[in-house]
Amino acid sequence: MKIHATKTILLVCGLVLLTSAVARAELKVVATLSDLGWIAEQVGGDDVDVTTLCPGHQDPHYLPAKPSLTRKLKKADMLVYNGLELEVGWLPLLIKSARNRNVKAGSRGELDCSQAAEHILDVPTGQVDRSKGDIHPHGNPHYLLDPRIGVSVARLMAERMAELDPDAADRYLARAEEFAARVEARLPVWQDKVRAVADCPLIVYHQHWEYLLHWLGLENIGSIEHRPGINPSPQHVEDITRLGRRQDCVYVIAASWDNRKIANRAAERMSAPLAILPGAVGAVDEAVGYIEMFDFICDRLVAAAVAGDRLEEGQSQ
Ligand SMILES: [Zn+2]
The missing domain is CATH 3.40.50.1980 (Nitrogenase molybdenum iron protein domain)
Structure with a gap:
């Protein structure tokens, strides 16, 4: 009787574990920058597993394209990146060596977050060559330092996550709005302080x-x-x-x-x-x-x- 009860408990535990494993098939998101990784976590919550390639203390223009980063990209369902060639020195190399069709150029899993920035600043006029500096050829890529654009990025990410993982679509969209509300509540505080x-x-x-x-x-x-x-x-x-x-x-x-x-x-x-x-x-x-x-x-x-x-x-x- 006791053995039978133990078996039943083990079976139930096994089923619970199996069910939770199936339920927690998280969307694997790779973010190039720590800001994007942080926003992806807010939007994705428990439905995503986020990995960031460039740590916050590292200049994102210059990240060594190490094999360990390629391995992270190999497993990704989604890649969120800054764009405007901020990561041009390392991301194309990583994408090429990862050979992951989920995140290759033009796939639904790759998301250029600069699409969320309505106005790009410092766009060079005339011919662009290295004499004008070796970075920022398509304009200033550091748009994440405007928190209003951060909100737009969160909404863009939510839409794409919802497309890739429709079962959790409502949760992504709701979390993006929660994030937007938190940032928007702080905007006047920051502006008043600096004014x-x-x-x-x-x-x-x-x-x-x-x-x-x-x-x-x-x-x-x-x-x-x-x-x-x-x-x-x-x-x-x-x-x-x-x-x-x-x-x-x-x-x-x-x-x-x-x-x-x-x-x-x-x-x-x-x-x-x-x-x-x-x-x-x-x-x-x-x-x-x-x-x-x-x-x-x-x-x-x-x-x-x-x-x-x-x-x-x-x-x-
Ligand atoms: Zn720069």
Whole structure:
């Protein structure tokens, strides 16, 4: 009797495990960037298994195309990527070596998230060649630093996930709207916080922040990196520091992966504070998620502008 009962329990447990395994046939999503991975997790919830290729602390322009990344891509049902050639140095190689028809160009499993950005900034005019910098040939690809575009990306992902996994379609669409509501509730908080320092211009290291600055109404008066992806000449650094010294209020912003030595030296020479900002989710410990990243960025921008105000400090020239 006891043996029979034990067998029955084992059989029921086995069936439960089998049923849950079938029910949890998650959509395997590979995201190139940590921001996209984080958004995919919000939209996909328990229905997806998300893997991110480029960690948040790594410059996404330059990721070594390692075999371990190819292996991740081999198993993917869906690939979400930034596009606008941000990942051009490594993603095409990974796609080619993964030989996964789910994510090859033109398949329903590959999603270029730049489709969600209505307006691409800094689109070059005239002939594009390497003399204008070796990255950003199709315009500025860093649109994820405008949280409103992040919301559009979430909705785009939800639609595609719903198409690939129709049984969970309603859940994807509902989660995207939940995410949108969370971000949209924070938008006025971020904007109000930064508005107080909007009259203090800033200098960027790389043109990584254009969407952020455009959204927040902040003025960028120059880049330390004269052309995207190319180290600045001493003459350009001299010109930009001279420009910085002439301002009543100024500060410098750079991503954690930018050339800290050059950024530091330029900021010191213009007696301006340097704010290191997270260029992606996970780039600094505080940027644990997409929303927390903007909380941190806005706090840092305000602190840097206050520290960079020479009039208030009695340093007017
Ligand atoms: Zn860039």
